[in-house]
Amino acid sequence: MNYEVKRLVVNYKTLEEFKQFKEYGIQELSMLEDLQDNIIENDSESPFYGIYYGDKLVARMSLYKIESAYDKYFEPSEGYLELWKLEVLPHYKGKGLGSALVEYAKTFNLPVKTNGRQQSSGFWEKMGFEPVSYVEERDRGENPYVWYPQGVSEQRLA
């Protein structure tokens, strides 16, 4: 089944829908304040992508581009995407919506890095991700799982 993944815009409807997701936090509150204070415009681009069921947002993720100067995971280092807040609403799980979002993230053909949450390693491995070699100073308790596009490999740290 193919799902349409949309880049989400920041407006009051989107921010209201975000409240349904468990990982609603400081990031979303900050977006709401910026909208209220006219620091960002209505319908401006957000780092979030999502899948709608009819009019209802039922799955989302955030993608944030890390520039190569800050890339400590990949080589050659041409920047990568950090994927976070991947979440499917409870009644919509098991339909492949999470996988569809992750597959979409891969289409940019940049390496992807995520912090695999508890007991999610099976999911990430199914999606073609691999755990990194853990480095305390860099990874700080995270569970980094990464996806390498063709020609990219793990960065050897000095």
Added chain:
Amino acid sequence: MNYEVKRLVVNYKTLEEFKQFKEYGIQELSMLEDLQDNIIENDSESPFYGIYYGDKLVARMSLYKIESAYDKYFEPSEGYLELWKLEVLPHYKGKGLGSALVEYAKTFNLPVKTNGRQQSSGFWEKMGFEPVSYVEERDRGENPYVWYPQGVSEQRLA
């Protein structure tokens, strides 16, 4: 009630006990490999602190010192502690073990930063922590809650 908080040493018993915690991940697997490969010695210091009930580890957290050169949260900037993997085993919740660990983290008299997990803001605020002003480039989807010792405040970003 006062609980004794101990710095945990890395050995096979500790690493076996870590498997009871939901946030067991790449960090713990890496410690196990390092022990097996003799890269680290048995009973070497770990970044983890915990509380025992008799002989059984029932609560833990990790504290990692961030040097001032990498401090983007506090000023004056004299380094801070990053607290992660705070977790109490299910049967031992509601007894103040989590609070005891956090209070222990404060005794170093350095600022403390954590990534508040979903719906934990009430707990962190009760512990005297505050949410930061969210900055996408720095916080990348995290929910940073911080504790300021006397004389320390939020860093103003350029």
